[in-house]
Amino acid sequence: MHVERVGDESGRRVLLLHGGGVAGWMWRPLRAHLGPGNHLLIPDLPGHDRSADEPYRSHERVLSSLSSVLDEDGDRPATVIGFSLGAQLALLLAARRPDLVDRVVVISAQAKPSPAPGLTLGLLRSTAGLARVDWFARLQAKEMFIPAELMGDYLRTSRAMTSSNLVAMVGENIRFAIPDGWSRFPGRALILAGSLEKPFMRSSAELLQRARRSSSMEIVEDAAHGIPLQHPQFLAKRLERFWDS
Template sequence: MHIARYGPTDGRRVLLLHGGGVAGWMWEPLRAHLGDEHRILIPDLPGHGRSADEPYVSHAQTTAALAGLLEDEARPAMVVGFSLGAQLAVHLASAHPRLVDHAVIVSAQAVPMRATRPTLALLGATAGLARREWFARLQARQLFVPDELVAEYVQTSAGISRETLLRTVEENLRFTPPPRWRAFPGAASILVGAEEKGLMKRSAAALHRDLPHSALEVVDGCGHGIPLQRPSWLAAHLGPALDAHPDPR
């Protein structure tokens, strides 16, 4: 799994986990607002971007690889995940709480969708569309990808295999929070866009209900794309938690 690393080696660890169908580049607008004093880790998840030659197998396998990354960093991290990445952040915080001191869960589906088989069958039949530039550009608009990153999205979309597409969507649709999420001792922030579908809002409420000490916020003016729609707001939202854990020098 390809990992991009930014900032000083002794900086506060921040792991950014992208959504399905995109790659680590989606965090560039946020990274520009976070400054350069933190140790920012941005993987391209299996099957995506520069990790496209490694098929996505499961949330469990990907979580194990991410835990290994944080073990190597030798310090707990703030983990920020969006959509698919948010589900992974929940998994990681639940299974490895000593590696995660703050989980920021952005737009995670946590209520399983019913009748997933027809959805997956339709997706399998139309998977080839993702390789067509005109379709990818339409999708980029739906996902709030800014103009300067559309070329990255088109390239990433063309590189995702049918196998990875089906596995990530299946894992996403059937996701439920692990039982150990209820016992996560660290700080947690759960974000959902005010303009997202009802399923996403119910999911955010369910995650908060399972972890009552978490903070739940509905973000005005946003759909399913908070990190790309309002990166400056998200950076400001993360700021107090980052400042509360000064980098050891």
């Protein structure tokens, strides 16, 4: 799994976990607004961009790889920030490896299984090849709020995504449920969802907050399923307050 390391190695450790169908490059707008003093760890998750040759087998396998990244990088706990698919992985890290995580930011995580996953995945198998077609990928990019300066990165990532990786990743995503250890996570937690997201996503945020009452939950106004790309300056400021609290 490819991991980019950016910033002051002695600074605050921050693991940034991207959403499905994009890659570590999705965090560039946020990085432009973050202050100094951070040591950023930015993986391309299996099946994505520079990790396209690594199969996406399961959340559990990716969790093991991410734990190894943090174990090998140093002995200080990290802030883990995840978006969508990456937010589910952030929840798993906080729940299973709280020794590695002192703060977690969960952005737009689906936290309850979808109904009829078999039907969804069957339809996905029949259309998965469209992700590698430029005109379709450009339509998807608009829905995902990909800015013009990142369009080349998005198209490259889409072309490299195999049907098997896409189906495996989405299967894990739509079957996801709140992990057992989440309610016992001892660190600080911030849960974000957009006011314009589907009700299913906002209710997932509420479920996560109820499962761990000490978490902070916020609905971000004028945001859909794309807070880091839609509102990177807002997110950077909110993270600074989160770190200072």
